[in-house]
Amino acid sequence: MEEFLKREFSLSKPYQGVGSLGSSHWELMGDAMVTTEQVRLTPDMQSKQGAVWSRIPCHLKDWEMQVHFKIHGRGKKNLNGDGLAIWYTKQRMQKGPVFGQMDNFTGLGVFVDTYPNEEKHLERIFPFVLAMVGNGSVSYDHERDGRPTELGGCNAMVRNLKHDTFLFIRYVRRRLTVMIDIDGQHEWRDCLDLPGVKLPLGYYFGATAITGDLSDNHDIISLKLYQLTVLRSKMEEEEEEEEEEEGEEITIPSVDNMDLLRWKQEEEGMSAIAIFFTVLFSILGCIFLVVIGVLVYSHWSDGRRKRFY
Numbered sequence: 122m123e124e125f126l127k128r129e130f131s132l133s134k135p136y137q138g139v140g141s142l143g144s145s146h147w148e149l150m151g152d153a154m155v156t157t158e159q160v161r162l163t164p165d166m167q168s169k170q171g172a173v174w175s176r177i178p179c180h181l182k183d184w185e186m187q188v189h190f191k192i193h194g195r196g197k198k199n200l201n202g203d204g205l206a207i208w209y210t211k212q213r214m215q216k217g218p219v220f221g222q223m224d225n226f227t228g229l230g231v232f233v234d235t236y237p238n239e240e241k242h243l244e245r246i247f248p249f250v251l252a253m254v255g256n257g258s259v260s261y262d263h264e265r266d267g268r269p270t271e272l273g274g275c276n277a278m279v280r281n282l283k284h285d286t287f288l289f290i291r292y293v294r295r296r297l298t299v300m301i302d303i304d305g306q307h308e309w310r311d312c313l314d315l316p317g318v319k320l321p322l323g324y325y326f327g328a329t330a331i332t333g334d335l336s337d338n339h340d341i342i343s344l345k346l347y348q349l350t351v352l353r354s355k356m357e358e359e360e361e362e363e364e365e366e367e368g369e370e371i372t373i374p375s376v377d378n379m380d381l382l383r384w385k386q387e388e389e390g391m392s393a394i395a396i397f398f399t400v401l402f403s404i405l406g407c408i409f410l411v412v413i414g415v416l417v418y419s420h421w422s423d424g425r426r427k428r429f430y
């Protein structure tokens with residue numbers, strides 16, 4: 122496998138022209154700021170959100186993103202938040218609650234979640250790195266730290282470290298691999314490895330971060346995107362050609378053996394049950410009123426008859 126750095130999808134010092142109109146491949150949003158040392162997505166202050174987004178859609182089939190980042194702040198253990206995210210999505214520059222990106226996004230998100238929102242995280246230590254694929258109809262469950270929709274992840278003690286910290290996202294032959302290098306040993310540690318992840322071409326790379334009541338500096342030092350040239354076996358090539366000929370080009374993100382629509386279906390199922398009970402109780406209510414009405418009428422007409430005679 123060979124790799125080539127793609128400058129148009131990479132972001133590194135001295136961040137020439139980043140954020141200025143027209144001259145850079147990268148656009149800033151919200152509270153993000155460029156300094157000589159980093160692109161600071163959020164400062165260590167409450168209720169901030171910021172982002173840096175590529176202006177150019179990426180049409181590479183196989184790629185690798187190396188993220189050099191730094192999360193640091195005054196907050197003591199678990200009194201900091203909320204984290205940052207690296208994206209390959211259809212949407213760009215869309216503010217929202219998912220680490221600063223819109224919910225119901227379409228594409229891939231890799232999150233470095235630094236605050237445990239769910240109280241019962243018995244076996245999970247934060248910060249936690251987690252990957253999610255959205256198809257436009259799946260919601261990120263913030264209160265449960267994205268657990269219902271996670272593809273996998275790992276614990277990563279990345280805050281307030283003196284040495285450099287890296288995140289590595291590789292997408293090759295529809296296999297998603299996430300690794301981290303956070304111990305200062307220049308060694309990649311496995312975090313997630315999943316085949317059958319289908320991502321369309323032409324999406325945008327971006328990085329976002331958000332703070333709430335709790336905060337941190339969320340810094341991107343560099344984003345380096347490598348194009349990978351992968352040797353494909355004859356069979357794989359033929360399969361891909363066949364798919365293209367049959368018009369089976371990937372247009373919606375999906376993950377094999379995972380139902381990304383299950384949330385929506387559950388919601389629809391719930392509302393069907395709700396409709397059923399509403400109708401049932403309405404009918405019962407009507408019957409009750411009719412019975413009461415008949416009783417009252419017969420009582421009243423009895424009274425009239427008595428008075429009449």
Ligand SMILES: [Ca+2]
Pocket residue numbers: 203234235236237238263266
């Ligand atoms: Ca969280």
